[in-house]
Amino acid sequence: MEYRVGMQDLSWWKRAVIYQVYPRSFQDSNGDGIGDLEGIRARLDYFVDLGVDAIWISPIYPSPMADFGYDVADYCGIDPIFGTMEDFDHLLEKAHQRGLRLILDFVPNHTSDQHPWFVASRSSRDNPKRNWYRWRDQPNNWQSHFGGSAWEFDGETGQYYLHEFLKEQPDLNWRNPAVKAAMFDALRFWLRKGVDGFRVDVMWLMIKDDQFRDNPPNPAYEAGQSTRNKFLPVYDADRPEVHEVVAEMRGVLEEFGDRVLIGEIYLPIERLMHYYGRELRGANLPFNFQLLQCPWTADDLARTIDEYLSALPAGSWPNWVLGNHDKSRIASRIGLNMARAAALLLFSLPGTLTIYYGEELGMQDVPIPPDEAHDPAEKRQPGIGMGRDPERTPMPWDPSPLCGFTDGLPWLPIGEANRAVNVEFSRKDPHSMLSLYRHLLQLRHAEPALVSGRLSELKAGNRVIQFVRSDARKAFGIVVNLSEELRRVAVKAGSIAACTDLHRVGELVSDGVNLAPAEAMIIEVRDAATNVVIV
Ligand code: GLC
Numbered sequence: 001m002e003y004r005v006g007m008q009d010l011s012w013w014k015r016a017v018i019y020q021v022y023p024r025s026f027q028d029s030n031g032d033g034i035g036d037l038e039g040i041r042a043r044l045d046y047f048v049d050l051g052v053d054a055i056w057i058s059p060i061y062p063s064p065m066a067d068f069g070y071d072v073a074d075y076c077g078i079d080p081i082f083g084t085m086e087d088f089d090h091l092l093e094k095a096h097q098r099g100l101r102l103i104l105d106f107v108p109n110h111t112s113d114q115h116p117w118f119v120a121s122r123s124s125r126d127n128p129k130r131n132w133y134r135w136r137d138q139p140n141n142w143q144s145h146f147g148g149s150a151w152e153f154d155g156e157t158g159q160y161y162l163h164e165f166l167k168e169q170p171d172l173n174w175r176n177p178a179v180k181a182a183m184f185d186a187l188r189f190w191l192r193k194g195v196d197g198f199r200v201d202v203m204w205l206m207i208k209d210d211q212f213r214d215n216p217p218n219p220a221y222e223a224g225q226s227t228r229n230k231f232l233p234v235y236d237a238d239r240p241e242v243h244e245v246v247a248e249m250r251g252v253l254e255e256f257g258d259r260v261l262i263g264e265i266y267l268p269i270e271r272l273m274h275y276y277g278r279e280l281r282g283a284n285l286p287f288n289f290q291l292l293q294c295p296w297t298a299d300d301l302a303r304t305i306d307e308y309l310s311a312l313p314a315g316s317w318p319n320w321v322l323g324n325h326d327k328s329r330i331a332s333r334i335g336l337n338m339a340r341a342a343a344l345l346l347f348s349l350p351g352t353l354t355i356y357y358g359e360e361l362g363m364q365d366v367p368i369p370p371d372e373a374h375d376p377a378e379k380r381q382p383g384i385g386m387g388r389d390p391e392r393t394p395m396p397w398d399p400s401p402l403c404g405f406t407d408g409l410p411w412l413p414i415g416e417a418n419r420a421v422n423v424e425f426s427r428k429d430p431h432s433m434l435s436l437y438r439h440l441l442q443l444r445h446a447e448p449a450l451v452s453g454r455l456s457e458l459k460a461g462n463r464v465i466q467f468v469r470s471d472a473r474k475a476f477g478i479v480v481n482l483s484e485e486l487r488r489v490a491v492k493a494g495s496i497a498a499c500t501d502l503h504r505v506g507e508l509v510s511d512g513v514n515l516a517p518a519e520a521m522i523i524e525v526r527d528a529a530t531n532v533v534i535v
Contacts, residue, residue, distance in 0.1 A: 028406035051441030075186035197260030302460035318351030365390035366415030
């Protein structure tokens with residue numbers, strides 16, 4: 001396998017490392033225990049110091065918070081919990097002054113049931129907004145992603161409405177041109193202000209079957225799983241018409257120049273690739289969640305990387321993530337030590353990277369007792385591992401009791417393990433996870449070969465994964481020991497440019513190198529010119 005980027009312009013978002021902020025948990029500025037925009041603004045220097053290029057902020061719009069902001073009651077406002085529109089404008093201005101891009105979350109599949117559109121829609125069967133949502137006399141067998149039927153009966157008007165998530169999140173009808181027009185205007189509202197792009201929530205769910213056919217049963221369903229798994233999502237997800245909507249959305253962004261459209265899409269690789277769109281007129285970056293789902297072994301990782309890169313449509317741009325606000329943190333999934341190797345692997349892959357706040361510290365999931373759960377996914381289906389509170393806990397800034405996150409009562413506990421890796425401490429420790437991330441960010445920005453160079457010689461064996469990244473000027477050998485044992489690996493001669501053990505940076509290697517358990521390194525090949533084939 002050999003992956004080549006080819007001759008492409010490098011828009012800002014292609015070179016970017018994006019940092020996801022979960023705003024409730026980043027920095028509180030007013031003592032209510034919940035993070036806010038002013039808090040993010042106060043921490044802008046942190047992003048600059050870390051070296052990231054863009055910030056994506058999970059939803060900050062007015063919301064009853066049934067799903068913590070993913071239930072939007074006004075697409076063109078700011079929830080008072082997060083601040084005011086002035087705070088937002090200020091944040092955007094200050095971020096841009098520092099050269100940081102700002103990406104917002106856009107939630108098109110559903111609104112809040114408190115959104116004036118839905119209030120109108122449910123008020124009577126002949127309200128002009130009735131057809132903005134999906135109303136039916138009878139439910140079909142579609143199941144909510146949070147468990148139970150995706151249909152809710154509305155006694156007032158005697159019909160059921162569709163909600164792929166909570167009943168407080170009714171699904172919009174994207175087949176209705178008036179819905180499209182209103183939603184695209186909301187995008188324009190923020191684009192006019194100067195936001196640099198959007199991460200689009202559940203992009204693959206936006207359009208459902210126009211005949212509302214029942215989903216077929218899932219033969220692999222097992223008792224105890226979410227009821228969503230009872231059926232295969234044939235008719236309420238990944239419908240062909242969705243690509244038309246995505247292309248139109250992309251068109252709206254292009255009215256404003258070089259902005260980025262990122263899609264949240266949980267689909268197998270082959271289906272995912274369709275979201276780049278016909279002639280690449282779809283999402284710039286359909287989120288690649290392969291590293292979130294892949295078993296953490298050398299064979300599985302090599303196969304996944306190969307499959308993903310081989311499946312990319314010509315001219316499209318890859319991207320990678322290790323975590324987000326819906327998944328257990330990488331340090332909890334694979335352990336703190338292995339998470340360092342994961343970081344090095346991530347920064348060695350071609351394309352755009354997105355990191356989840358706290359990953360750079362080695363933050364771990366914080367166990368939340370069942371009776372203290374906030375997340376509706378946990379509350380509706382307790383005890384089957386659906387809860388997302390553990391990965392959404394406050395950012396630890398310093399070692400003080402409230403870790404500099406708030407002066408009040410934090411909305412979720414901070415957790416002792418996370419306090420221990422607080423920013424203040426991690427910054428002083430030259431071998432902390434934070435120091436590793438800063439080093440990797442610097443290296444990536446200094447070495448275009450790591451961003452856009454070709455990837456070749458990918459192989460896995462003896463629980464070690466290896467590959468080469470190179471462009472016309474430089475070549476880097478990447479080796480990652482996924483085992484718990486010492487490994488001796490044959491490599492090309494060079495010097496260590498990055499290593500999970502930062503003491504080893506600068507060390508010269510000749511034909512072989514010893515790797516401690518979970519050790520990984522990027523080796524700058526000495527005689528690059530003789531090793532590199534110019535493409
Ligand atoms: C996406 C979000 C998730 C949210 C859901 C419904 O998957 O990432 O947090 O609950 O959509 O909007």
